[in-house]
Amino acid sequence: MRVRTLILLLFLLAVASPAAAELAVPADFQVMGVVTRADHQHYRDVPFDVPAGVERITVILSYDKANKTVIDMGVRDPMAFRGWSGGTRDRFTISPSDASPGYLAGAIPAGRWRVVLGVPNARAGSRSTYTVSVFFDRGKKRKATAAIAGPPLNDAPGWYRGDLHMHDANSDGSCLSQSGKRVPCPLFRTVEAAARAGLDFVAVTDHNTVAHFGALRELQPWFDRLLLIPGVEVTTFGGHANIFAPSHVVDFRVGGKQVPTVAALERKVAEAGAIMSINHPALPSGELCMGCGWTWPATDYAGITAIEAVNGTMAEGPLAGIGFWYARLNEGHRLTGIGGSDNHDPDMSPGKAPIGRPTTVVHAESLSTSAIIDGIRGGNVFIDVDGSRDRLLELQAVSGTASAAMGQTLPLSGSLELKVHVVGMSGGNIQVIANGSPLGALRAPVTMADQWSSFALDRAMACGWISATVLAGGHPKLIGNPIYIRCA
Ligand SMILES: [Zn+2]
Numbered sequence: 001m002r003v004r005t006l007i008l009l010l011f012l013l014a015v016a017s018p019a020a021a022e023l024a025v026p027a028d029f030q031v032m033g034v035v036t037r038a039d040h041q042h043y044r045d046v047p048f049d050v051p052a053g054v055e056r057i058t059v060i061l062s063y064d065k066a067n068k069t070v071i072d073m074g075v076r077d078p079m080a081f082r083g084w085s086g087g088t089r090d091r092f093t094i095s096p097s098d099a100s101p102g103y104l105a106g107a108i109p110a111g112r113w114r115v116v117l118g119v120p121n122a123r124a125g126s127r128s129t130y131t132v133s134v135f136f137d138r139g140k141k142r143k144a145t146a147a148i149a150g151p152p153l154n155d156a157p158g159w160y161r162g163d164l165h166m167h168d169a170n171s172d173g174s175c176l177s178q179s180g181k182r183v184p185c186p187l188f189r190t191v192e193a194a195a196r197a198g199l200d201f202v203a204v205t206d207h208n209t210v211a212h213f214g215a216l217r218e219l220q221p222w223f224d225r226l227l228l229i230p231g232v233e234v235t236t237f238g239g240h241a242n243i244f245a246p247s248h249v250v251d252f253r254v255g256g257k258q259v260p261t262v263a264a265l266e267r268k269v270a271e272a273g274a275i276m277s278i279n280h281p282a283l284p285s286g287e288l289c290m291g292c293g294w295t296w297p298a299t300d301y302a303g304i305t306a307i308e309a310v311n312g313t314m315a316e317g318p319l320a321g322i323g324f325w326y327a328r329l330n331e332g333h334r335l336t337g338i339g340g341s342d343n344h345d346p347d348m349s350p351g352k353a354p355i356g357r358p359t360t361v362v363h364a365e366s367l368s369t370s371a372i373i374d375g376i377r378g379g380n381v382f383i384d385v386d387g388s389r390d391r392l393l394e395l396q397a398v399s400g401t402a403s404a405a406m407g408q409t410l411p412l413s414g415s416l417e418l419k420v421h422v423v424g425m426s427g428g429n430i431q432v433i434a435n436g437s438p439l440g441a442l443r444a445p446v447t448m449a450d451q452w453s454s455f456a457l458d459r460a461m462a463c464g465w466i467s468a469t470v471l472a473g474g475h476p477k478l479i480g481n482p483i484y485i486r487c488a
């Protein structure tokens with residue numbers, strides 16, 4: 001029996017099982033077995049050893065379901081029972097922050113764990129082979145990520161619309177209860193409001209906690225048209241920054257012994273596989289709004305991906321983040337401008353921004369967490385200030401035979417042309433921006449629902465970065481990201 005198991009194991013190592021192929025990575029542990037009538041209404045343990053430092057365990061069970069064989073699944077850690085999914089699911093995941101429904105999130109102790117298999121039915125004469133595959137996430141090796149987020153909600157490359165900043169009961173979000181009392185607002189109400197706003201993705205960013213990640217995991221399968229990105233608003237005494245899709249909680253105590261500087265925070269964010277965006281940098285600080293503005297001196301921007309240029313309704317004036325963002329671009333940093341509603345009440349208290357206002361529109365390879373994050377990194381992104389469902393702003397800079405979209409670099413050779421594609425802004429105006437300043441002569445009315453305009457730029461003005469804003473009634477409505485112009 002033991003030899004046969006070994007041969008089967010060697011066979012499996014040579015030929016990846018369908019479950020393992022789905023993850024596109026080899027399992028850290030895999031075992032195959034057979035269920036026969038002898039297992040009918042019996043339990044069987046599949047032990048596996050977890051080394052120290054594992055941050056997440058994902059288990060996939062696949063088996064031959066012919067002849068009505070059913071195999072239930074659960075798991076024990078070295079000390080305690082951690083969950084059961086019966087015959088309902090073929091996989092589960094457990095980490096300190098979150099777990100599949102039916103499983104307990106919590107510390108991952110090293111030692112001997114056991115997948116518990118139960119067999120409620122195996123007919124006489126039946127023979128069902130099964131494979132248990134175990135995947136470990138640790139350090140920068142995040143094998144199980146694909147199983148956690150699932151496949152993309154949409155495989156097509158394109159523009160995806162989302163809100164990257166909001167709060168719920170897991171921090172300071174609140175709404176009115178059944179009887180009209182203000183109470184911590186359950187996460188599902190926030191996500192429902194985002195779905196009603198027609199968004200493709202949201203990042204839920206509670207302050208300094210990952211306690212909401214488990215609930216997101218429960219909600220995601222039902223919200224199969226709305227990508228839920230786990231986020232955290234890292235809230236420090238000298239400013240706030242959103243981090244998107246960290247694999248674990250990140251110590252936020254900047255200025256303390258554990259995280260002496262913002263650069264140290266950036267390293268911890270990178271270790272967690274996340275990207276970082278400075279929030280509402282131009283808000284006041286002090287007793288009026290404690291730690292709201294970005295006041296950390298000598299910030300190292302190398303580990304920062306984005307700036308929240310528009311927070312809620314603040315798209316212009318001294319409180320908007322645009323001036324701060326443009327100033328950093330002028331210093332030579334490459335930072336994507338994004339927006340976020342910072343919604344704290346999905347029922348929208350008067351004067352506050354509803355979920356989806358503003359919307360950040362990201363060109364991404366697919367609708368998945370990794371693709372949206374890559375899209376933000378890439379910078380082909382614009383901010384839709386009113387959170388329309390259909391407005392579009394595309395930029396293409398052309399010089400000689402080279403061309404570049406937002407977020408890209410264009411080497412200048414001879415003349416420079418900026419092509420601007422605007423949808424849904426009839427009656428507005430396109431304003432070309434160079435190095436943070438609107439170019440007075442380069443402004444054109446939008447007369448069509450779907451319009452391409454072209455601008456010739458002066459070489460001296462264009463070196464650095466260029467962009468465009470679309471205004472209506474004098475107010476910015478679509479805010480583009482930079483195209484970086486490299487002059488020899
Ligand atoms: Zn904040």
Ligand SMILES: [Zn+2]
Binds near residue numbers: 165166167342
């Ligand atoms: Zn916030």
